[in-house]
Amino acid sequence: MRRVTVVVMVLMILGLADSIPAAPQVQQAAIAMNEFAFTPRTLTLQVGVPVELTIRNTGQVAHELAIYPVPKSAVKDWDEYAMANTYF
Numbered sequence: 001m002r003r004v005t006v007v008v009m010v011l012m013i014l015g016l017a018d019s020i021p022a023a024p025q026v027q028q029a030a031i032a033m034n035e036f037a038f039t040p041r042t043l044t045l046q047v048g049v050p051v052e053l054t055i056r057n058t059g060q061v062a063h064e065l066a067i068y069p070v071p072k073s074a075v076k077d078w079d080e081y082a083m084a085n086t087y088f
Helices: 002-019 078-084
Strands: 027-034 037-039 051-057
Touching: none
Parallel strands: 027 051
Antiparallel strands: 027 037
C-alpha cells in the first residue's frame, strides 16, 4: 500500500510540475541614438516580461536618455514634471 501511495504522490508532483509556468524570457531591445534621432522610432514590448535594453550613441554629440513614469493627467510644465520625477 505504501508503494502505491508513493507512486501516486510522484505522479501528482510530476503533473503539477507541468502546470507551473516557466519564468518569463527576457526581451532584448536596442536603441541607437544619433543627432536628434532614435532608431528605431518605436519599440513594442510585452507587458510583464523583463527587458534588457541596450543603448548605443552612434552620433558625434553626447546624448542622454531619460525614462519617466506616465503622467496621470495633462502636464503643463514638462521641466517641472521631469525634475519632480528625476532621481539622481
